[in-house]
Amino acid sequence: AVATVDLNRAARCGFPEVIFGPGKTPEAINEIAGRLLAHDQNVLATRIDPANATMILEKFPAARYNKIARTLRIDASSRNSEVGNVAVITAGTSDLPVAEEARETLDWMGVRATMVHDVGVAGPHRLPERLAEFAETDAIVVVAGMEGALPSVVGGYVRCPVFAVPTSVGYGANLGGLSALLSMLNSCASNVAVVNIDAGFKAGYLAGLVATRRDY
Amino acid sequence: AVATVDLNRAARCGFPEVIFGPGKTPEAINEIAGRLLAHDQNVLATRIDPANATMILEKFPAARYNKIARTLRIDASSRNSEVGNVAVITAGTSDLPVAEEARETLDWMGVRATMVHDVGVAGPHRLPERLAEFAETDAIVVVAGMEGALPSVVGGYVRCPVFAVPTSVGYGANLGGLSALLSMLNSCASNVAVVNIDAGFKAGYLAGLVATRRDY
Amino acid sequence: AVATVDLNRAARCGFPEVIFGPGKTPEAINEIAGRLLAHDQNVLATRIDPANATMILEKFPAARYNKIARTLRIDASSRNSEVGNVAVITAGTSDLPVAEEARETLDWMGVRATMVHDVGVAGPHRLPERLAEFAETDAIVVVAGMEGALPSVVGGYVRCPVFAVPTSVGYGANLGGLSALLSMLNSCASNVAVVNIDAGFKAGYLAGLVATRRDY
Amino acid sequence: AVATVDLNRAARCGFPEVIFGPGKTPEAINEIAGRLLAHDQNVLATRIDPANATMILEKFPAARYNKIARTLRIDASSRNSEVGNVAVITAGTSDLPVAEEARETLDWMGVRATMVHDVGVAGPHRLPERLAEFAETDAIVVVAGMEGALPSVVGGYVRCPVFAVPTSVGYGANLGGLSALLSMLNSCASNVAVVNIDAGFKAGYLAGLVATRRDY
Amino acid sequence: AVATVDLNRAARCGFPEVIFGPGKTPEAINEIAGRLLAHDQNVLATRIDPANATMILEKFPAARYNKIARTLRIDASSRNSEVGNVAVITAGTSDLPVAEEARETLDWMGVRATMVHDVGVAGPHRLPERLAEFAETDAIVVVAGMEGALPSVVGGYVRCPVFAVPTSVGYGANLGGLSALLSMLNSCASNVAVVNIDAGFKAGYLAGLVATRRDY
Amino acid sequence: AVATVDLNRAARCGFPEVIFGPGKTPEAINEIAGRLLAHDQNVLATRIDPANATMILEKFPAARYNKIARTLRIDASSRNSEVGNVAVITAGTSDLPVAEEARETLDWMGVRATMVHDVGVAGPHRLPERLAEFAETDAIVVVAGMEGALPSVVGGYVRCPVFAVPTSVGYGANLGGLSALLSMLNSCASNVAVVNIDAGFKAGYLAGLVATRRDY
Amino acid sequence: AVATVDLNRAARCGFPEVIFGPGKTPEAINEIAGRLLAHDQNVLATRIDPANATMILEKFPAARYNKIARTLRIDASSRNSEVGNVAVITAGTSDLPVAEEARETLDWMGVRATMVHDVGVAGPHRLPERLAEFAETDAIVVVAGMEGALPSVVGGYVRCPVFAVPTSVGYGANLGGLSALLSMLNSCASNVAVVNIDAGFKAGYLAGLVATRRDY
Amino acid sequence: AVATVDLNRAARCGFPEVIFGPGKTPEAINEIAGRLLAHDQNVLATRIDPANATMILEKFPAARYNKIARTLRIDASSRNSEVGNVAVITAGTSDLPVAEEARETLDWMGVRATMVHDVGVAGPHRLPERLAEFAETDAIVVVAGMEGALPSVVGGYVRCPVFAVPTSVGYGANLGGLSALLSMLNSCASNVAVVNIDAGFKAGYLAGLVATRRDY
Numbered sequence A, B, C, D, E, F, G, H: 001a002v003a004t005v006d007l008n009r010a011a012r013c014g015f016p017e018v019i020f021g022p023g024k025t026p027e028a029i030n031e032i033a034g035r036l037l038a039h040d041q042n043v044l045a046t047r048i049d050p051a052n053a054t055m056i057l058e059k060f061p062a063a064r065y066n067k068i069a070r071t072l073r074i075d076a077s078s079r080n081s082e083v084g085n086v087a088v089i090t091a092g093t094s095d096l097p098v099a100e101e102a103r104e105t106l107d108w109m110g111v112r113a114t115m116v117h118d119v120g121v122a123g124p125h126r127l128p129e130r131l132a133e134f135a136e137t138d139a140i141v142v143v144a145g146m147e148g149a150l151p152s153v154v155g156g157y158v159r160c161p162v163f164a165v166p167t168s169v170g171y172g173a174n175l176g177g178l179s180a181l182l183s184m185l186n187s188c189a190s191n192v193a194v195v196n197i198d199a200g201f202k203a204g205y206l207a208g209l210v211a212t213r214r215d216y
């Protein structure tokens, strides 16, 4: 077998293994999804392109594909009510797909998400106007490309952890997102942690972990 | 004045402004520390070299300098009892200074820290033997240089957020810590967030934020 | 002539010249392959795309194309029985093509290969469970993308050389495989040697050289 | 002769050649300064270390050395009254030396400079509180290290050009200032132009050019 | 809503928000454009590909698409007469698209632009022959790829600010424009400021800001 | 006009301006070629893709397109007999297109070229066997990808300048040719000069300049 | 305790843990060495600077410090006779320290080493003249800086694995050894594996593993 | 022996082996120099620091040390009269040491050198004023740091090969000379070849090879 599915992950880490789409055939994804469902684990697959999504939907008609986030979900059982409170904030409209991946992840974890879009630093009055929407959150995901300045500013206003996601939005010296990544790593705000470029899933997952901890 | 001390930081973000030592004269540090203390805020200064520490200790004899962590602390008021539970894990003995900076930060936040040292992947049996020491923590700080593999492995065993700190330990293709940094950003474990190279302070602060959230 | 085929390679180095596909027309590959076969040398060609493979198969109907590995083989003579024992281990399912290239190379060298798939560090219990499958090998090939942590862990369990192959699997800060490459170069395990990104052929060849040495 | 002093620079470009200190002996600097003074041009030399400054002061007792900015000035003639209005803003106290180099350059050009220090984004309320100090300027110099976010925010509040100077302040993934440099180049504010890392001279000069244009 | 249009930008910064095309659907662009027009602000959108342009033109038949510059403009009101004087200079013919983006931006700002094409340093007599065309300008935009040497030479001839735009023209060690970018940042001419690779819009905007300042 | 053709180049530099194809429309190329021919200068255009070549051939039926080198030539006058003697040596068959660009350039300059193909260092006996073919040359062009080792070895055998051309042949850590480029720049052979990645034109031109000097 | 010595390493991997010197106090090294000796394991410590060596020699007078290799050895028991046969080859005299580290490692493993010095490619006749010295070896270590070409050439002559060590010898574009590292990773010889820059220990260890395998 | 001196180099390549100083003890340098002199070959050693120079001068009192170039020369026999004609041009005064290394190399080869200093592009009228000094040379060495623009401009005026030497002069984004190196590699002048950063020796040697060819 080319896959050794980690069926024990949910028990060990709190949530099941998530399927990373790139480099896997739809058959392989179907097989892994089938095994997870057979063990009563809700499926989340990321970075699924539309062609593969179609083939997976044929096998699992109950699957839901989010074509902006490029995520695919299949529930093994009816879902729990939502807990916690996470805000997902974008710097610009072009950061939307990455923010959607974070939102889908939070939803799969059963965590409430509030979206605040397009409040980047070039219009610096926009963020403070919307402070109320994210002042009481357990954790915040901030998604930004280009200079990646927004997480530092958000960090300066709040008392919860900020999970910063650099995006590849931009051109030239953005170096495919490296510029935003470096910005966020060098943030002068103490409460900013960083994940990989375009890794909406990772930031959503980490924020979700923080938001669900109070339940233990 | 060359400094605009952010005295409102504690109210806004939960903890006071922390002094970044490099590029500041001891006089400047003394002035900022004095202002924080005058507002009843506990002082933490990082990356203080021994010569500057000596000069600051002259002004503030109650200050405590940790020469491994290169941190300096001055308390404004008697300290609270400890809350929460964070583990700080190192891959090798050479990662100790960065781990100590994280530990000092947690201590300044009033958070309990458990140290687990030198359990890197070249001796892969060492980590599982000590799982009990960090299984129940609120958050974990993992400090590793060279290939920076340890956070992924720790992440695979636990259900709390892992804050990974790449260190500059190593030589040649370690690129001053960039190799470990990239490793951690690309972690296949879902629960690993990353901070800057050698940024023990940041990881400690983030872990401390998570550990203190249950108190709200 | 645009090629100076190194027909003496087998005598000098133990195995014939291997054809590197990119940048060569199918005619050129056919010509080189023809010359090798005329000198009774088994042909291995790597990185052959499907269109070129079709044209080569027309000329050499006995050729075998592995479409996952993108290798092409044509035997000059009947093959020897297998010697030695090499394990090829992957971190994730997406590393399969590179592992297949290594396996084809070992097969061409007449070396036995054992495949162990999808045992990366995010599910850290998987590798130790399968130790028996690679404990007695002459050499091990470890194939991993993203943070490239697996070779260090494998190295920590075994007494033979580990040939680590970084793959381009991942995104963003994986930098097309550079992240995994750097990880492997900085391995704290003493027995890890490294080859180029996605270079399954190289790692297979080196492991095969070690595995066949006992025959001298 | 090892120098070909560009005595025509003032006529052609508006201001005389400025002496770049590194790699020049104090004798060479003295010679160039002497030639400029002989042609009635005010001398500005940058990046002069203290040892060289001492030797130059011996020859030109009227020279003034700014040991924070590491600039050296010698006036050929009495100075004009000041024109224009430029603000120099720093993100943190450690950016002071670079800001001072800009201030000295503006002073040498006869341009008024207003200094606004330590208003970086981690304390995001500080900048808007001081808007009045730089709302009416001809041009603004913004000096920031680490994530280099401040120029974008300043740019979002003003209608004049912003000349952003990345500094090498920070550590690890700041890459000696490259992180801040990339941030500024990718600024989503339209009015941000960038100069080299730590190039306070350049930003000051450009701002000074804009501030003195209304006099033509 | 996925967009928070900054309708206050014109009041605060002198010119309205400009639409960055990449990653936005034509519907999103139409919506933002509609809001700007409703507030009587002239629309400039950059990096619009032809397919999207067609869809936007269907909604706004008065829009004008420049297919070399890939800009799209829609006027809310009749345009003012032109003020100021900016030169846009290219090193080679291949730099034309970036120069056109700068020209469109200047036109949208109501600033006069003079184009001087293909006067790069390999034919060093060409630039001085055309000095008269840009000697009296308020600011100059210099567009160059490959070694990016032209801005320094232009800077050596003039007394106004030079806004240098590195382009991605070239191959191999041009690193997609990084080579030209680094050249320009290291310019030994004092009056050269730099913007992102291929950022004709930014350089045009900055030059336009300088050219329109005399009107205050 | 978008082009300022440097018609004086031949007089100043010995050979006419060469047309760099990328980013130019076929109309622009036709216009520049026409102007060169009208001034009796032989046309060489590089990096012309097949589609553009077809459109140029329609206008200039006497043009010759080399589809491997992607060069296009149009002679203004009958050609001179050949002078000098340059060798063009490749490491592998995949380096052929770059070598062909060098050969076309030499031919356009009227210089004799000897081609020696596929003698890279993995078969180290091949080069010394063919020493006689390049022992008496005026200059040598060595074209190599991957590790780019060949120029150093050639340099160790000869007394003339070696112009090394790194190619983008390879994968992974070849970084699109940067690996070979760095190798050549660090050559321990004293007589190795380097040009841009894949710049067969440049190396051919430089070798041609050396080979034609004896004629002055 | 700050160290978790891996006393089981010899049993698991064939040889004991090796002490990595940098970042460890002499006290820490003494403690680890003491524990290894107490378990009858021969001590090898690498990258020990002279000052630390002196302090360790005070505690362990039987220790031997190699000041060129900067290694330190302390034997727990009398040593075995030597087995196997490894050649260590340098490109230039400046590569000596790294070669010595490899030789010390092999000696600690009980493996015979043959040294062949200063046979780099700029004098290409030198290597073939000495082929007899390394034709029958089990494995070869090749140490080279600058362009790092030697491993490929050695690889072209032999049938055993070549472990290539890039060194930081050189300047400028050698990028502290990255140039040689990239060369070796891109070697067109099939039998070249690579270790970190200046990692004589690693290459020696790997060659020693191969050389001692025939004993099983 | 740790050195295998290439005594045949002069016969094979026209000039003897040159001693690369870094990483060699004075004893090693003395030994190599002694062997070269014993074979009647003139010694040139580069990158010799003053302390080593003193020790070498004790052994060879006739040696001459150039403390700016850091070269050391010892003649085996009386020197020939000079041939050929090479110009060495610098952009700024700080490039002097590298230019001196080139001049010493040319002198050692018996080639006449003309020095033209400090004619960089910020004062663009300086170079054309001095064209007569280098119009008739066999080859030109151009030495420049910062943006490295000068070689392209020189190349645009002349008909001989230009050997460009990037220097590490500058700061910040000069990346230790990489910026100038990249500029030169991307030169749009056809006649510019490049050597390593600060490699005055290499450029001098190559120019000397061209200048001495007419003697064959």
Ligand SMILES: Nc1ncnc2c1ncn2[C@@H]1O[C@H](COP(=O)(O)O)[C@@H](O)[C@H]1O
Residues within 6 Å of the ligand: B091, B092, B093, B094, B118, B120, B122, C187, C188, C189, C190, G017, G018, G019, G020, G021, G046, G047, G199, G201, G202
């Ligand atoms: N020079 C060296 N280069 C790379 N790894 C080394 C070196 N010396 C020792 N090591 C490895 O470093 C590990 C010890 O790391 P630490 O726990 O930090 O002392 C051991 O497992 C060795 O295999």
Ligand SMILES: Nc1ncnc2c1ncn2[C@@H]1O[C@H](COP(=O)(O)O)[C@@H](O)[C@H]1O
Residues within 6 Å of the ligand: E091, E092, E093, E094, E118, E120, E122, F017, F018, F019, F020, F021, F046, F047, F199, F201, F202, H187, H188, H189, H190
């Ligand atoms: N393949 C090439 N590589 C580098 N430079 C080239 C190439 N082909 C032409 N050139 C140069 O590009 C210049 C023309 O640039 P442009 O004005 O953009 O057409 C000429 O001066 C040539 O010297």
Ligand SMILES: Nc1ncnc2c1ncn2[C@@H]1O[C@H](COP(=O)(O)O)[C@@H](O)[C@H]1O
Residues within 6 Å of the ligand: F187, F188, F189, F190, G091, G092, G093, G094, G118, G120, G122, H017, H018, H019, H020, H021, H046, H047, H199, H201, H202
């Ligand atoms: N400054 C220098 N830059 C580059 N190569 C040099 C330099 N000086 C000497 N060399 C070369 O280095 C080689 C000697 O290397 P090694 O055997 O390490 O002494 C000689 O063949 C010279 O061609």
Ligand SMILES: Nc1ncnc2c1ncn2[C@@H]1O[C@H](COP(=O)(O)O)[C@@H](O)[C@H]1O
Residues within 6 Å of the ligand: D017, D018, D019, D020, D021, D046, D047, D199, D201, D202, E187, E188, E189, E190, H091, H092, H093, H094, H118, H120, H122
């Ligand atoms: N701190 C600085 N940063 C960048 N350029 C400078 C600086 N100081 C002086 N310059 C420029 O450097 C040039 C002098 O270079 P040089 O001929 O090497 O002395 C002058 O034209 C100045 O414009």
Ligand SMILES: [Mg+2]
Residues within 6 Å of the ligand: A091, A092, A093, A118, E003, E004, E005
């Ligand atoms: Mg927006």
Ligand SMILES: [Mg+2]
Residues within 6 Å of the ligand: B091, B092, B093, B118, G003, G004, G005
């Ligand atoms: Mg240890």
Ligand SMILES: [Mg+2]
Residues within 6 Å of the ligand: A003, A004, A005, C091, C092, C093, C118
């Ligand atoms: Mg898996």
Ligand SMILES: [Mg+2]
Residues within 6 Å of the ligand: B003, B004, B005, D091, D092, D093, D118
């Ligand atoms: Mg501050």
Ligand SMILES: [Mg+2]
Residues within 6 Å of the ligand: E091, E092, E093, E118, F003, F004, F005
């Ligand atoms: Mg042109």
Ligand SMILES: [Mg+2]
Residues within 6 Å of the ligand: C003, C004, C005, F091, F092, F093, F118
């Ligand atoms: Mg071949």
Ligand SMILES: [Mg+2]
Residues within 6 Å of the ligand: G091, G092, G093, G118, H003, H004, H005
């Ligand atoms: Mg030597």
Ligand SMILES: [Mg+2]
Residues within 6 Å of the ligand: D003, D004, D005, H091, H092, H093, H118
């Ligand atoms: Mg000068």
